[in-house]
Amino acid sequence: MTKVSFIPHLPGGIVTPELLRKIAAVAEKYQGRLRIAGNSVIIAGLTLADSDQVAAELGVPGESHIASSVRAVTFCPGKPDCARGLAESSRLGLELDEEFWRQEVPAKLRIGVSGCPNCCAEVFVKDIGLYATAKGYRLLVGGNSGHKAQIGRMIAENLAHEKVAPAIRLVLDFYRNNGENRERLGQTINRVGWEVFLQETVPKLNAL
Numbered sequence: 001m002t003k004v005s006f007i008p009h010l011p012g013g014i015v016t017p018e019l020l021r022k023i024a025a026v027a028e029k030y031q032g033r034l035r036i037a038g039n040s041v042i043i044a045g046l047t048l049a050d051s052d053q054v055a056a057e058l059g060v061p062g063e064s065h066i067a068s069s070v071r072a073v074t075f076c077p078g079k080p081d082c083a084r085g086l087a088e089s090s091r092l093g094l095e096l097d098e099e100f101w102r103q104e105v106p107a108k109l110r111i112g113v114s115g116c117p118n119c120c121a122e123v124f125v126k127d128i129g130l131y132a133t134a135k136g137y138r139l140l141v142g143g144n145s146g147h148k149a150q151i152g153r154m155i156a157e158n159l160a161h162e163k164v165a166p167a168i169r170l171v172l173d174f175y176r177n178n179g180e181n182r183e184r185l186g187q188t189i190n191r192v193g194w195e196v197f198l199q200e201t202v203p204k205l206n207a208l
């Protein structure tokens with residue numbers, strides 16, 4: 001019999017002890033295996049029917065997604081939980097996840113937020129990456145860690161917390177207008193041309 005997994009959407013991997021106990025309980029009830037990976041706890045080895053039951057009993061949406069969409073936002077602890085944190089990267093990451101997760105775009109799109117230049121959230125290999133400095137966030141675009149790996153390039157710096165979501169909306173506007181089916185953001189910019197991309201987005205970013 002085909003086995004499937006259920007992956008609860010836990011933004012930033014932040015979870016209460018109560019929910020963790022609930023995940024363990026449903027995994028035991030339906031003979032699932034638990035695997036901690038990325039920002040979630042995968043409940044593997046379920047039948048399709050049991051997977052639906054698990055989702056209903058947990059009351060948490062699953063990570064399941066359409067292929068061409070914004071994936072769960074990755075973010076590091078940042079201020080105040082990390083001594084090196086220069087900004088509240090978790091607060092920003094949760095806000096971005098709330099707005100952008102599951103939005104449709106031409107291909108898979110990953111967003112990452114780091115609270116300092118150490119970049120623990122690997123933001124240089126995210127389609128859209130952010131890391132904090134003492135003066136605000138730096139915005140990187142075009143990275144990815146797939147088989148056509150690419151490093152993101154900085155297109156804005158010193159962004160205040162509240163300017164980040166509007167800046168991402170501008171980048172996504174460009175992507176939706178120019179991206180071809182299954183083409184990652186960096187590939188779209190490579191094809192259209194970085195100069196064209198910068199001419200179209202930077203003046204709008206500066207006007208935010």
Ligand code: SF4
Pocket residue numbers: 076077078079082083084085086089114115116117118119120121
């Ligand atoms: S990127 Fe900086 S703030 Fe975030 S976890 Fe790493 S060291 Fe801490």
